[in-house]
Amino acid sequence: MVNFRLCLFTISSITLTFTLQPFHLLSDEAMIINVCDKTPDPSLCQTCLNSDPKSKTADVRGLAMISITCGTRDADKLYNDTYNLYTSTNDTALHNLLDNCWTRFIGARDGINGAGRVLRDQGSDATKLTITRNVIPMITFCSDLFKKNPEVAVPKYIIDETNVPFHVMSDEAMIINVCSKTPNPSLCQTCLHGDPKSATADVKGLATISITCGTRDADKLYTDTDNLYTNTKDPALHNLLDNCWWRFLGARDNIDSAGRMLSDKGSDAAKLAITRDAMPMITYCSDLFKKSPTVAVPKNITDEMNVVSTDCQIILGILSNF
The missing domain is CATH 1.20.140.40 (Invertase/pectin methylesterase inhibitor family protein)
Known part of the structure; x- marks a missing residue:
């Protein structure tokens, strides 16, 4: 299972790259490598893009669309795995914990899927905002919830699908996420962007x-x-x-x-x-x-x-x- 949150940051990085390159530029393997090198996990990014034959002739906007498709697919699996566990577990504590998350995971899936339409209709800045404002908080909430309840036996595969070590979260999405937990997100972002x-x-x-x-x-x-x-x-x-x-x-x-x-x-x-x-x-x-x-x-x-x-x-x- 490809890690869902990592896909989100891959999407964010690709859409950022999309703003910096002309749409008519056709992509070959060198371009895919160049684009993916700007993401937190170049290997995952390349696996996603190379899985779609259209990547061979896509411009950067097309690559961003492919990455959104990958994210939607993986988010759908995360939702299904969580929902199936939620409905089948006999562990009351686990059931109650997942009750806070399965709806968020489906919301995250729909948010990523919607990012494709936003990219097409409104451009990359609006797409990044959709991911950072509407999707990532859904996943972060549950990741934090799992950490705050270590006594609840959340299966490792669920945790792995929702939790990425913070060291890979080094783009704009991470700064927005971190600053959202402070009393003045605007001042926080101004400070961090200053370095x-x-x-x-x-x-x-x-x-x-x-x-x-x-x-x-x-x-x-x-x-x-x-x-x-x-x-x-x-x-x-x-x-x-x-x-x-x-x-x-x-x-x-x-x-x-x-x-x-x-x-x-x-x-x-x-x-x-x-x-x-x-x-x-x-x-x-x-x-x-x-x-x-x-x-x-x-x-x-x-x-x-x-x-x-x-x-x-x-x-x-x-x-x-x-």
């Missing part, structure tokens, strides 16, 4: 990039606050910031240390560096500013503080994928 390494990063790599963003934003918050603290002629503002400039410095250093924790000790230690050591520094000053409404704290300081707070939540959201 070229995100195009080939696994989830650990994406978490590291998010930590870099948080460290950068916290450094700006500290620098701006320290400059204001040093230069202001307002005694009340000076006294207020005297409680915070060094806390912002500490928050910056603790966010930065989360990267080392992630590398050396794992995600739990990195989360602790954020929740125990960094976030309380920001929360303290946020509460202090709210309790001192008569002190004119500049908006850029409060805005930067809110960004760092959101950065921390984004880091935690990405780390939750481990």
Whole structure:
């Protein structure tokens, strides 16, 4: 059984390639290799495309259509395998767990199949959106559900069909999926897209990039606050910031240390560096500013503080994928 989620990312990568090449370009084996090299699993991609004789004369749009056919076929098998198990198992816990997923798998199948019509009528960008917004969340939900219920004996073939190691999920679909689990997906995507390494990063790599963003934003918050603290002629503002400039410095250093924790000790230690050591520094000053409404704290300081707070939540959201 070809892994279904991997097919989704193959589809996404091919449709991305489709936007970069002229439609009239005919495909031979070299073109198929070139297109598939841009996908997470070139071997699976080539197996899919070579299974259809039309690939020998297809342009890139045609190759994308073939990949969608492969994805639809494999999603249909995943749905049938899951539904058959759901209706036949005598294991109540397994039955109840699969009750959350067989409908999602049929929805994913129909979503992939519909991507072919979207590609024909609306183009590749709309097709990628169909896959990333309407299909992948269906599979991710069940993959996460299986992981959260290790005591339920989900057969290995079902898990294998729904679960791909995160290290192969390195395209736009993965970034969208990871960021969807954070409180600010837009800011998360902006951060990750700001680093070229995100195009080939696994989830650990994406978490590291998010930590870099948080460290950068916290450094700006500290620098701006320290400059204001040093230069202001307002005694009340000076006294207020005297409680915070060094806390912002500490928050910056603790966010930065989360990267080392992630590398050396794992995600739990990195989360602790954020929740125990960094976030309380920001929360303290946020509460202090709210309790001192008569002190004119500049908006850029409060805005930067809110960004760092959101950065921390984004880091935690990405780390939750481990």
